[in-house]
Amino acid sequence: MCGIVGIVSDNNVANKLLDGVKRLEYRGYDSVGMVCINSNKLVIKKDAGKIEEVDKKVNFSELKGNIGLAHCRWSTHGSPTKENAHPHFDCKSKISIVHNGIIENFSELKEMLISKGHKFNSLTDTEVIAHLIEDNFKGDIEEATSAALKQIEGSYALGVICADSPEILIAARNESPLIVGIGKNENFIASDVAAILKHTNKVIYLDNNEMAILTKNNVQIKNIDGEIIKKNINEIDWDSELAEKAGYEHFMLKEIHEQPRAITETLNGRIENGNINLANELNFNERELKNISRIIIVACGTSWHAGLAGEFMLEELAKLPVEVEYASEFRYRNPIINGNTLVIAISQSGETADTLAAIREAKKKGAKILSIVNAKGSSIDRESDSVLYTFAGPEIGVASTKAFTTQLVVLYLFTLYMSSIRDSLNKETIKDLMGKLRKLPLEMESLLSKEKEIRKIANIYKDKHNALFLGRGINFPIALEGALKLKEVSYIHAEGYPAAEMKHGPIALIDKNMPVVVLATKDIYTYKKVLGNIQEVKARGGIIIAIASDGDSEIKKLADHVLYIPNTLYILSSILAVVPLQLLAYYAATDRKLDPDKPRNLSKSVTVE
Ligand code: AGP
16 A cells, blocks of 8 residues: 655665655555654655655755655545655654554544644654654653554554664564565665565565564564564565566556566476476365365455456366455355365455455365465465465556466466366366467467557547446456456446346447447357347447457457457467457556556555455
8 A cells, every 4th residue: 555665774775765665656656755864863855746746846865864764655544745645753853654554543542642742743544653652752762662563453564763763773564564675784674575676685574563673784573572583584586677667668568568478487387297286386285175165266356357267267177166255345244164165365466455354264264275476475475374376576567467367377277286186177188278378478479469459449448438348258357357457547437247247237338439348259158149249239339349369250240340369278268368458458548648557546555454
């Protein structure tokens, strides 16, 4: 939801803080601020607006000091104004903090502090923490922070500095992600690795109710009772170039084009000499997997769409009953779960609060938890019994693209693995399906070479306000995903529907101002029925953009525009079919002069409920 960076160093930190918070801007961009300690004084610069705009106004690089904090905000309490921007500070301007999360008891704490004479400058829940630390401060910033944390209810990733102790940076975490970076004569805290990868790839992942006490040459991890905790130092294997734009105008376009590589990396080592090699990654033995009687998939947003496609794969090939649940709904129901239920959590960030809460609920009820995540070391990764990574690399664009297609690939791999140990498919069939899977990156490359053609068609959306996406079977979740991509980056209202469902209401919307994308790839199941749906739309003056299989000449007679994708297995065609929809959304946004990397009101990782 927000991005945090903190540095304590041998040298001036302003430029590194600015560089770091820029790499976190996708986590929140309605305001930004920075604080350094210079000659035992806090010096703060902050304002509402995107980093570039605010930096032009305040010139963050002017800040002097070898210790500091930076923050980019996605507002939860208090609108995006200069006063509500972080960092916040106490009455005496001695203590400054940055925070990501929600303080659930901030009102009563604020009342208590005001009754003690504290004066507040903002409407945020965060500012309460600064005054609470001040209220507990007796000269030791670590003790005061620890005492304040014990009074707080809610989620936090926190950075704290104090003008009286300019050599110490305190960090603390509960629910919201926070890492510690181990540098040379300097140490870091950050919301995620992208912010500090340029300076170090050695990181410690803080767990809930843990604090870190950093100086430029030392890092100590404690719990909030002050007991020292031993933590592993992890080496990140991403290189920071991957997190750059590499010549593309936006991260979203770069990540759409990275999908062939991301799929290749996700397949690497997992399909060799005709076998699906997942056994060494899964912490479940074959007997446990054979005993699985039911699968529940929990996720949010795009990851939930991947779950719907996974349901189709697992039921069709592994003959396993699957339900797909919105994580936010699942966690408040009373799902019937037992030891033979496998709950699969799908999450790019591994930090989505609702998905994390859902697996905690499922775990309490005795389910086995498998997660499919992109961010190694994330909370969902660490709290699952077993994890299968998507090796998509850092996904910076708010709109998820390469994470989605690699999630589908992992779900397909897991489906084939379950089919092989449960004998729902014979070895020959599995070998054939793997052979087709191996071709996917090349097929996707050839599809991406049609970008110009897709770009031209995207122009249809220039002056439109509504759009419909239709698909059947495994293409229904792809229709949902196409609609989500379009609405979240171009702000055009778009809905995805099962194609047959259109007659039960949405057909009333059809007119010449309603572009309708129809997933019409060739399959034995419903192709003819989809042609019928296209005719129903045409009869009402709708504009049809069809996603069709190479060589299909019939569809040309019906659709206004056809985007062809390579012929492959029906199930795998869904992974290809989403690519033109991603590009349609991207160009609809850029044609409307919008920034697809930072859509309004959104953030990359929703770490609040
Ligand atoms: C997708 O483009 C959105 N950014 C959003 O729906 C996202 O998929 C959702 O918030 C889930 O995020 P996660 O995969 O990190 O859990």
